Structure formats: C-alpha cells, structure tokens
Amino acid sequence: AQTVTQSQPEMSVQEAETVTLSCTYDTSESNYYLFWYKQPPSRQMILVIRQEAYKQQNATENRFSVNFQKAAKSFSLKISDSQLGDTAMYFCAFIGDSNYQLIWGAGTKLIIKP
Amino acid sequence: GAVVSQHPSWVICKSGTSVKIECRSLDFQATTMFWYRQFPKQSLMLMATSNEGSKATYEQGVEKDKFLINHASLTLSTLTVTSAHPEDSSFYICSADASRIQETQYFGPGTRLLVL
Numbered sequence: 001a002q003t004v005t006q007s008q009p010e011m012s013v014q015e016a017e018t019v020t021l022s023c024t025y026d027t028s029e030s031n032y033y034l035f036w037y038k039q040p041p042s043r044q045m046i047l048v049i050r051q052e053a054y055k056q057q058n059a060t061e062n063r064f065s066v067n068f069q070k071a072a073k074s075f076s077l078k079i080s081d082s083q084l085g086d087t088a089m090y091f092c093a094f095i096g097d098s099n100y101q102l103i104w105g106a107g108t109k110l111i112i113k114p
Numbered sequence: 115g116a117v118v119s120q121h122p123s124w125v126i127c128k129s130g131t132s133v134k135i136e137c138r139s140l141d142f143q144a145t146t147m148f149w150y151r152q153f154p155k156q157s158l159m160l161m162a163t164s165n166e167g168s169k170a171t172y173e174q175g176v177e178k179d180k181f182l183i184n185h186a187s188l189t190l191s192t193l194t195v196t197s198a199h200p201e202d203s204s205f206y207i208c209s210a211d212a213s214r215i216q217e218t219q220y221f222g223p224g225t226r227l228l229v230l
Contacts (some may be wrong), residue, residue: 033217040212043205045158045221091157100146103218104157 002027003099004094006105009015011081014113020078021108023092032096034068038065039107040088048090079110087112116142116212120222127198128230135193135225137208143188144210149181150220152205164191175184 003026010073025034036048051059051068058066063080079086093104117140127133137147145166150158162183163171170183179200182194191210195202205226209219 020214035218037221042223043152043207044223045207045209047220050218065138078203097217100148100163102148102158102162 002029002094002096003101004092004105005093006090006108008014008108009083009106010109010111011109015084017082017083018078018080019082019110021079021090021110022085022091023075023105024071025092025094025103027073027094027096029096029098031086033092034067035093035102036064036066036075036077036096037091037093038084038086038088039091049077050111082112084112084114086110116218116220118208118210118220118222120208120225120229122224122225124170124226126228126230129199130197133195133198133227135189135195135206135227137193137210139189139212139220142210142212144191144212145188146193146211147185148209149183149193150193150209152207152224158207161193162230193203195227198227200229202230203227219226 005024020093032053034051038048042044047062049059049064058068066076070113089105089107119138120212121136143180147164148160160173161176161218164183164185166185166188205224207224209221
C-alpha cells in the first residue's frame, strides 16, 4: 500500500525564520510524483511545489525548496524567510504512475508568528 | 494558468433537496476531474474520479446514486448531492488534471454545504 506520513501535526516559527516540514512516503512504484500543497484559512488548496521522482535535482520555487531523498523516501519542504502569509495547513501528497489518485498526508499546521 | 473555479462557494439548503456544484477548468482542458470531501482538520477524501464522456469512478463507500457526477465537457464537471441530509454537510472540493504528463491536480476553491 502507498502511504504518506507527516509526523508534525503543528509547527510555529517567528516571521523571517526558516522552517522545515517533514514528509515520508512508502511505495513500490519506480516512477512517481510528489507534491506539497498549501491550504490557508480560505481553504483554497494551492500547489506549492512539485518533484518528479526520476529527477535528482531538488525542486525550488522562490522561498520554497524540497529535500528529496529517494532512497530514504523522504520529501521535506523548506520555507525560507517565512512570511505571515505562509500560515496554513501544508499537505504532502504522492501520485504513482499506475493510477490517478493522490495519496495525502495528514497535514501540518504551520503558524508564522509576527 | 491552470485555474479551476467552483460554484457555488456557499450553499445552505433544506433536508431532502438536491444541490448541484459546478467545477470548471478556466484556461485548460481537463480530461479528468476529481471530487473530494474534506472534514474539519483532516486531509482530502477522494469521492470519485470523473472522466469526460464516461461514467465516474466512485471510491469505496461513496454512494453513486447519492452523489451524481456528470462530466459533459473537457472543462466542466458537476456534482449533484441528491436528497441532501444534515450528514452531507461538508466542504466539497474539485480538482482538474492539467496534464497527464505533469500528473498535477489544480484545485477549485471549494464549496461549503450546510444542510438544515
């Protein structure tokens, strides 16, 4: 079975600090995709960053970057220079080549304090 | 790009009525759309996968006669909650697959349904 685990239910940091959210997954598929989605209080689900498993280079999007460790099946999200607008639920998700279904982690509630 | 709209954003209805929720991909064609339900403080629960021009595929435990899905075009999918009851009150979110190659789903803003 494919699973995604987020072990941090809630985190809080001061504005401008760097924070890392952890995510591990389990799969037997050889090709797959990993995602971080953000869900702010508005509840709109927003794609933050995407990583293709066959790419060794870690994906980056401005202040957001991932540390993708394929052998360890780890996919952490680093947010640099955190801003108040980063306050949200963050979900790690996985999709394998064999089907369309996104497998979701339980989410991490991130609070950025002023 | 890759914008998905959902309408209505809020709906309050009486028990026994039917409610239709629309999901549209505004700037791309989506052969596949997904319908999710989200309970408070939980991640998304997939209800069904909607493919344009064919019947939807429902997840185990989701009543297909209760949650009718139609995907009539490459930019529109609808979810109809038939004979709604208070236990159907929830947050419903749709997503659209922007590209099979990218394997990425883009989400609508969601619909809050309250059944009285």
